[in-house]
Amino acid sequence: MLLTLDTTRRDRLTFYGYARETTPRLQALADSGMVFEDAISVHTNTAPAHASMLTGLYPRSHAVERNTDALADEVETLPEILREHGYDTAAFISGRTLRRRTGLSRGFDVYDDMVETAWRRNGRGTVDAAVAWLESRTGERPFFLWVHLFDVHYPYQPPQELLRVFLGERAPAKLPHARGLKTQRRLSPEQVEAVEAGYDAAILYADHHLGRLLNAIADRQIAETFIALTADHGETLHERDWAFDHGARVTDEQIRVPLVLCCRSPGSRIAGQVSVVDVMPTFLDVAGLPAPAGISGRSLLAAEPAGAPRPVFSHARPERERVPELPAELAERLVEKGLIDAVRVPPHKLVAWPTSDGGRALQLFDLESDPGETRDVAAEQPRRVQALGALLEQWRASTRVAQAAAAPALSPEDEEALRALGYIE
Ligand SMILES: [Zn+2]
Numbered sequence: 001m002l003l004t005l006d007t008t009r010r011d012r013l014t015f016y017g018y019a020r021e022t023t024p025r026l027q028a029l030a031d032s033g034m035v036f037e038d039a040i041s042v043h044t045n046t047a048p049a050h051a052s053m054l055t056g057l058y059p060r061s062h063a064v065e066r067n068t069d070a071l072a073d074e075v076e077t078l079p080e081i082l083r084e085h086g087y088d089t090a091a092f093i094s095g096r097t098l099r100r101r102t103g104l105s106r107g108f109d110v111y112d113d114m115v116e117t118a119w120r121r122n123g124r125g126t127v128d129a130a131v132a133w134l135e136s137r138t139g140e141r142p143f144f145l146w147v148h149l150f151d152v153h154y155p156y157q158p159p160q161e162l163l164r165v166f167l168g169e170r171a172p173a174k175l176p177h178a179r180g181l182k183t184q185r186r187l188s189p190e191q192v193e194a195v196e197a198g199y200d201a202a203i204l205y206a207d208h209h210l211g212r213l214l215n216a217i218a219d220r221q222i223a224e225t226f227i228a229l230t231a232d233h234g235e236t237l238h239e240r241d242w243a244f245d246h247g248a249r250v251t252d253e254q255i256r257v258p259l260v261l262c263c264r265s266p267g268s269r270i271a272g273q274v275s276v277v278d279v280m281p282t283f284l285d286v287a288g289l290p291a292p293a294g295i296s297g298r299s300l301l302a303a304e305p306a307g308a309p310r311p312v313f314s315h316a317r318p319e320r321e322r323v324p325e326l327p328a329e330l331a332e333r334l335v336e337k338g339l340i341d342a343v344r345v346p347p348h349k350l351v352a353w354p355t356s357d358g359g360r361a362l363q364l365f366d367l368e369s370d371p372g373e374t375r376d377v378a379a380e381q382p383r384r385v386q387a388l389g390a391l392l393e394q395w396r397a398s399t400r401v402a403q404a405a406a407a408p409a410l411s412p413e414d415e416e417a418l419r420a421l422g423y424i425e
Contacts, residue, residue: 001217001227002053002146002279005206006046006095007153007246009234010039010256012203020166022203025211026260029229033262036300038273040344041233044246044254044316046097049232049276050104050148054078056280056295059315060396063404064102065339066317071103072402076292078280079107079144085289088143092130094121094150103405108146123149123209131216144283147213149206154235154244158201165204166197182245182322192238199237199244226264226286228279231257239372241324248322250342250351251373255314261300272304273346275312296399309346311391315339318354325374326353330361343392349373350388362389 010016014023015030016037023030042052043059051057051064054077059065063072071077079089090110096119098104105111112129114121130147137143151158155177163171175198176191187195210229217225234254235246246254259274261282277297284291285299318336320326326334333355341352341360347368352360364378364385378385 001144001225002283003210003213003227003229004050004053004146004148005152005203005210005229005231005258006148006150007233007235008203008206008231008258009237009253010231010258011253012200013258015260016258020200022200023207024204025207025214026229029214029227029262030260032266033227033260034265034268034270034300036259036261036270036274038271038346039230039257039259039276040273040312040314041231041255041257041276042312042314044233044248044250044314046095046232047102047104048315050098051102052275052277052297053230053232053279054104054146056277056291056297058277058296058313058395058399059339060399061296061402063402064104065315065404067097067102068410070101070405071106073405075402077104077107078283079146081107081284081289081292082142082144082287083107083109085287086141087287088137088141089145090130090133090143091146091148092126092133093146093148094123094126095119095148095153098148120150120153123151123206126150127209127213130213134216134220142287147210149209151206151209152199152202152235156195156198156202158198158205162201162204163194163197166200167194170194171197182242195244196237199235226283227260227262228282229258229260229262230276230279232276233257242322245322248316248319248340250314250316250340250349252349252367252371254316255342255344259300264301270300270304273310273312273344274300311343311345311395313392313395314342314344316342327376330355330363333357333361341392341396343388343395345388345391348384348388350378350385350392352389352392364388 012018014021041049043049045067047067048059048064051062055062055075062075083089089108091108092112099113172194233246278300281291281297282300285301318340320331335354335356338354343350349365351363355361363376365373
């Protein structure tokens with residue numbers, strides 16, 4: 001079973017050391033399994049990141065480089081392989097960015113992308129549907145179930161009683177909602193506190209409903225079910241100008257995600273850097289099936305190879321307006337086409353921004369001495385920039401650029417929903 005929490009950054013979960021208790025139910029899952037300390041997503045948009053979890057490939061290879069793209073025809077997906085080997089497969093998703101037209105439905109017997117409102121379904125509804133499916137199953141066939149919850153995605157609108165868990169009497173009757181909040185121009189300190197607590201309360205809400213799903217699994221005595229819990233990307237909260245946002249930066253608060261495998265090696269904490277491309281080969285490993293040739297991911301249950309730390313790669317979309325901290329000289333040259341590329345080899349990260357002359361502007365960050373990624377040290381460390389730049393180029397050359405399948409045209413309501421979410425202009 002694959003559980004994905006949209007927009008959930010690692011450091012806001014109690015089992016990663018957060019002071020608030022946001023994950024009382026998932027704590028038990030983490031205690032019974034392997035917790036990955038440094039799991040990195042491939043992209044800060046929903047569909048590309050999920051496509052990588054289901055294919056073991058980076059976005060350049062599976063072709064979902066934006067939420068509006070569709071999976072390349074020739075790419076094999078995890079549910080397709082499992083179904084061929086006798087698994088029942090079902091997916092219950094909660095956000096319009098993962099609707100059927102992305103091609104992510106391939107290989108699922110059931111792909112429930114119903115949404116209650118224009119563009120999202122709350123965790124209660126999605127988990128109800130997933131539990132109903134579990135209850136409807138008969139026979140002994142193994143299953144692969146993917147449940148995606150969207151509650152932690154902006155605008156954070158948790159139930160009032162959960163907001164009160166963190167704010168008590170100070171909880172406002174209604175959280176601010178307007179997109180203008182992202183620029184923070186109209187935010188008071190009280191509002192910032194409330195919106196951040198809203199984010200935390202949304203995690204608590206998701207935790208509660210995933211708890212119901214885990215209970216349903218336990219009740220049906222399918223406790224041996226292998227479970228991976230992760231997120232597609234994180235979120236910039238109030239730490240930067242242009243706040244409460246994701247998709248336009250490759251900063252750690254957006255690409256570091258939770259990752260738990262249950263129930264394997266209870267209580268272990270894995271320090272080495274891994275990527276969400278590893279999700280697919282890990283499930284295949286559990287199923288005793290070989291991974292397709294040429295994928296970028298590798299099983300997280302295999303011993304970590306010795307030697308140099310493993311580089312991982314991430315993308316975001318270049319959008320000047322949403323990165324006000326970008327130096328003016330770079331902002332002027334930035335083109336809002338293609339993708340931002342980043343290679344992360346702790347403690348360093350090299351970020352490559354596409355520029356108007358067809359080249360790339362490089363920034364280097366030292367994640368150890370500057371965890372907020374506020375100081376570009378590229379000019380001070382030219383040799384490191386060159387080495388990481390070469391790694392990035394090698395990766396670009398080795399990840400085949402796949403041809404996206406012709407995605408069906410967007411319906412007017414899809415278009416409106418994507419605009420509401422800020423994914424298209
Ligand atoms: Zn997402």
